[in-house]
Amino acid sequence: MPGGLVALLDDVAVLAKLAAASIDDVSAAAGRAGVKAAGVVIDDTAVTPRYVVGLTPDRELPIIWKITLGSLRNKLFFILPAALALSAFAPWALTPLLMIGGSYLCFEAVEKIVEALLGHHHEEEVADIHDAVSLEKRQVAGAVRTDFILSAEIMAIALAELPGLSLAMRAAALALVAVAITVGVYGVVALIVKMDDIGLHLARRPSAAARRLGMGLVHAMPVLLQALSHIGVAAMVWVGGGILLHGLEAFGLGAVPHAVHHAAEAAGHAVPVGQGLVEWLVGALGAGVLGLIVGGAIVGVLHLIPRKKAH
Template sequence: MASGLAALLDDVAAIARLAAASLDDVSAAAGKTSMKAAGVVVDDAAVTPTYVTGFSPERELPMIWRIALGSLRNKLLLLLPAALLLSAFLPAAITPLLMLGGAFLCFEGAEKVVELLGGHHGTEEAPETGDPAHLEQAKVSGAIRTDLILSGEIMAISLAEVAGEPLAMQALVLAAVGLVVTVGVYGVVALIVKLDDIGLHLARRQPAVVRRFGRGLVKMMPGILGTLETVGMAAMLWVGGGIILHGLEGTPLAALPHAVHDMAAAVSHASVVLWTINALLSAVFGFLAGLVIVGIVHVIGMMRGRH
């Protein structure tokens, strides 16, 4: 009896060690894929605050909560099953889909740069009138639709990183990435949106140094949002350009990504410098590719009578 119990406990311990190792593998893979998708995550965090501006402060956090739930549904109920089906039955489509997503990011980034240089700001909208509840629902729905595109790119990047793993591992990693990214992005968004309220609260407190800090925080908010928008724009170009360049490897245009790598290596072989130069060159390539797409889209729009 004792030997049987000891054997059972040994089996339980072995299973526990295996489970712990599997969780470590999932955590490591999720961390790696989350870093790969960092540019899209930054853009997601930069875009979302614009959807809750103009609403009363007491509605901001409920709106962010609803958008976060919609984002989680996008990732876990729509994109995760689609990604697993794609991995199981059509893995060759992963790279072309990634490149399409990268092209979309380049288009978005280049369009923002063009608007910025032209003196227009895409995040500024004319005041809207109507029922506040209807307007709130429209804004939340629009944010969730935008999140679907960005989440699709995040899940595609993650899937590409674990494409060689068993299907169960892929599912666990994608679910972990979806949860971590959603909590991280919308936690940061909630903090950004409430920074001005925090500043106003501190501006009424004692001592004087706290009041000065609160007033400074309120004054800094436009600059913080502007910086975040710029970082998001640069991240879109860097990630989008990098995805397209990586996808061109193994094609007749493979000389292009090789040239980018060789140019970076010619500057320095230090890992940090090499990564930085690669990122800058990817962003430049992403901007140029995005400009081409912007031009095509505008020409098509003019041909169809839209200006």
């Protein structure tokens, strides 16, 4: 009996070591995958704050919480199982599905640009909704819909960094990436949108330095939120165009992706310092131009042509 107990304890120790090694492998894989998806994460952070414009301050954090739950639901219940299933049974379908999502991002961004140029602003649209419940539902639905596309890109990038792992370990690593990125992104978003409240709190402090900092935050936040709104739209064009460039290359239609890549390399080599930054900027500009073209074409088909017929 004691010998059996010792053997059982040995087996438990071995299993514990295997489990610890598996956790380390999953953590390392999730870390590599998360780093690769960092660019899209930044875009997601820039896009989201515009969905709380027009809401009362007391509803900002509850709205962000709802969007966070929607984002986790997108990643864990829809995208993760679909990505694993497609990678196992129909890997050829991942690229076209991502391209469809990228095209949608381009369309949504260009549509907002057209609305701004025509004088139909998002804030005016929000102001037209007098029912607070309807306004919140609209904002959450729009944010979660956009998040779905960005989350799909994040998960696809992460999945590409997990070759050779078992299905269970890939699922665990992707789940870890999904939770970590979602908490990180919407934690930063919550901090951004509540920064003016932090500023008001500091402005009431007895310290003169705290008051100056607080007032500076209060005055800066409207400008920052407006800038993030524009950055979010630009990020949607850039990410959508980048997805399309990668998709074209995957399908053997490499003329446009290669032209963008060569232009970025040439621009990088042409400057004495900051070559990596210049190369990235030119590549992002090329992706953005493609995104504007594709998004403009979709907007034209869905909006301009029907309006012309109506006239």
